[in-house]
Amino acid sequence: MGLFDMFAGKAANQLGNAVKQTVQSAGNKTEKIVFGNLPESYEQFTALPQASLSTPFQTAAMTVLAFCFYPKDSELCYRMIDFLRGPRPMNGSDKSFIADRFRDKDYVPRSYFAGATPSNDYQPVAPYTISVSENRYSYDEQGIAKLFIKSGGADDPRPIKLRKAKDGKWYLWEYSSILLGIRQPESSNPWA
Template identity: 60%
Template sequence: MGLFDNIGSPAPQNVQQSSGNKTVDVVFTKLPDNFAEFTALPQAAMDDPFKTAALTVLALCFYPQDKDTCIQMLNFLKGPQPLSTYEQQFLADRFRDADYVPRSYFVGAVPANDYKPVQPYTVKVSENPYSYQDSGYAKLYLQSGGADSPRPIQLRLAKDGKWYLWEQFLLAGIRPPESTNPWA
C-alpha cells in the first residue's frame, strides 16, 4: 500500500503556542492520489500560509511517483508564477538520490522507520517573531525527522487573499534512512 492510496477530508487542525511562536499541526486523515483530489482538499483554499506550506510537502511527495503531477501541484501552489525551468531542474537533481526527503516532514517519519509517517498524516508548520517582517510575505519553518534544524519555506500573499508558494528550502539533504546504511 503506497503513501497516497487513499484520500479523505483532513482532521481538525491543532494550534499550539510555545515560546511566543505559533506552531500549527496541519492534519490529513488520508492523502490525495491525483491533482483533482489535491485541489479538492480544504487546505487548497490557501487562505493562510500554514496550509500552503503543508500542501507543498504533499506536492513534493508526488515527485518520485509522478513528476508531472508534482509539477502541476506545485504550479497550482505557486499561482501566478509557475515553476521556472531552473526550478524544475533543481527538483530533478534533488530527487535523483533522495526520494524520501519530502516524507520526512510528516510527524513520525524518521531514519529508523525509513521515513514512514504515522497516521493521521501531520505536518507541523511554525512561525517565529521574524516570519512576517516583509510585508506580504511569510517565512515559516517545517521540521524534518532527519534534520537537526527546521527548514524555511516562504509564501506570498496575493491580492486574491491566497498565500502562494514563493520559495521552498525543504529539499536540502537529511540523514539517510537506516535501511540504506549497511552498518545500522
C-alpha cells in the same frame, strides 16, 4: 548597596527576563496540518480543505504533500507545485532544481510528516500530520511569511517562504531549503 536595593535589582532582573521571554515567544505559533487521507490525483489534491491556501501554514503543508508525488509522477508534482505557486508558474530551471534534489533522495518530503524518521525509513502513519511553525521574524518582509517545517531527519526545522497575493491567498514563494539533504534512512545507511 542596601538590602532593599539588592531585592529591587533582583526583581528588575527577573522582570527583564520575563519580558525577554515574552518577546521571544511572541509569534512562536505552531500549527499541525492534518491530512486524513493522502490524495491520489490533482483533482483530489486541489479539493483538500487546505487547498484554499487561506493561511501560509496550509500552503507550506500542501507544498510538502505535493513534493511527495515526485518519485511516483514528476509531472503531477509539477502541476501541484504550479497550483501552489499561483500566478508564478515554474520554469525549466525550477523543474531542473527539483529533479536534481530528488536524485537518490525520494524520502526527503516524507520526513516532514510526524513519525517519519530514519529508523522507519521515513514512513509516516495516518493521520498524516505536518507541523508548521512561525517565529518572531516570520513576517518581517511585507507580504511574505517565512515559516519552518520540522523534519524527522534534520536537527533544525527547514524554512519555506509564502507570499500573499491580491486574492488573499498565500502562494508558494521559496522552497529550496525543504528539499535539502537529511539523514539517510537506516535501511540504506551502512553506518546505522
